[in-house]
Amino acid sequence: MHDILQTIVEQKHKEVEFLQSQYSIADLKQQKHFQRACYSAKSAINKEKASGIIAEFKRQSPKKGPINPNANIKPVLESYQQANASVISVLTDKYFFGAKDSDFENARACLSIPLLRKDFLVHPYQVYQSKAMGADLILLIAAILTIDEVKTMSQLAKELGMEVLLEIHDESELNHINSHIDLVGINNRNLKDFSVDLNHSIKLSEQIPDSFIKVAESGISGTEDIQFLKTNGFQAFLIGEYFMKHEHPGQACSDLIMQISKKDKSCK
Ligand SMILES: O=P(O)(O)OC[C@@H](O)[C@@H](O)c1c[nH]c2ccccc12
Numbered sequence: 546m547h548d549i550l551q552t553i554v555e556q557k558h559k560e561v562e563f564l565q566s567q568y569s570i571a572d573l574k575q576q577k578h579f580q581r582a583c584y585s586a587k588s589a590i591n592k593e594k595a596s597g598i599i600a601e602f603k604r605q606s607p608k609k610g611p612i613n614p615n616a617n618i619k620p621v622l623e624s625y626q627q628a629n630a631s632v633i634s635v636l637t638d639k640y641f642f643g644a645k646d647s648d649f650e651n652a653r654a655c656l657s658i659p660l661l662r663k664d665f666l667v668h669p670y671q672v673y674q675s676k677a678m679g680a681d682l683i684l685l686i687a688a689i690l691t692i693d694e695v696k697t698m699s700q701l702a703k704e705l706g707m708e709v710l711l712e713i714h715d716e717s718e719l720n721h722i723n724s725h726i727d728l729v730g731i732n733n734r735n736l737k738d739f740s741v742d743l744n745h746s747i748k749l750s751e752q753i754p755d756s757f758i759k760v761a762e763s764g765i766s767g768t769e770d771i772q773f774l775k776t777n778g779f780q781a782f783l784i785g786e787y788f789m790k791h792e793h794p795g796q797a798c799s800d801l802i803m804q805i806s807k808k809d810k811s812c813k
Pocket residue numbers: 601603663664665686712732762763764765783784785786787
């Protein structure tokens with residue numbers, strides 16, 4: 546595993562240990578969102594006229610440092626939703642990605658579309674916690690989990706009514722895919738040197754059965770990238786920085802979705 550991921554994973558294990566000492570799983574089950582029926586990201590992406598955009602709220606990243614450190618979550622997410630994003634992704638990691646404790650609760654309160662909890666899940670406890678927070682789907686990252694851990698955590702997520710996005714970044718992780726996974730995300734960003742290679746993602750996606758929704762993640766910067774990925778089998782596009790680096794991320798999202806739909810029409 547690469548250095549930064551290793552550090553993050555160690556931090557997450559500490560977080561889980563602390564949280565478990567504060568709230569048992571029985572406590573989490575009492576929280577108000579635990580019983581809510583989740584929105585389906587799969588249906589949202591498959592809908593007619595869906596943009597396929599998974600718009601992310603991210604203040605900073607370990608690679609880039611601050612992107613939009615003072616961004617307010619509510620206006621950004623409301624404008625993403627208004628722009629016809631299909632799914633919203635919210636980072637919940639404080640130390641490396643600058644999330645605030647209140648972010649996810651605020652996100653849930655202002656959205657009526659599927660909400661992805663974006664974090665580094667290393668323990669089944671965090672799956673229960675995600676449901677209690679109001680997540681509709683969770684991210685599982687193959688690079689930090691064994692095949693069995695992915696199986697256990699994805700099965701649990703499904704039992705709790707959530708969907709699962711599994712992130713892979715190379716061929717060796719294809720065997721982490723199982724029948725509980727709904728969407729497979731291919732991280733375009735190489736975890737070793739952070740370079741972005743869409744051709745690598747396309748090659749990898751060809752080895753994934755079409756029964757899974759294929760999501761292209763990271764480094765997407767404009768309509769051309771999306772058009773290229775679309776014609777090569779991707780149905781969804783997870784975009785963070787390209788939106789968040791603007792003062793009004795929602796405007797950037799709306800402009801992009803408008804441009805894609807114009808292109809789609811002219812191709813028909
Ligand atoms: O900001 P970008 O380059 O558009 O990337 C978004 C998203 O793919 C990226 O934030 C991401 C992909 N996988 C992750 C895992 C954890 C945290 C963050 C990520």
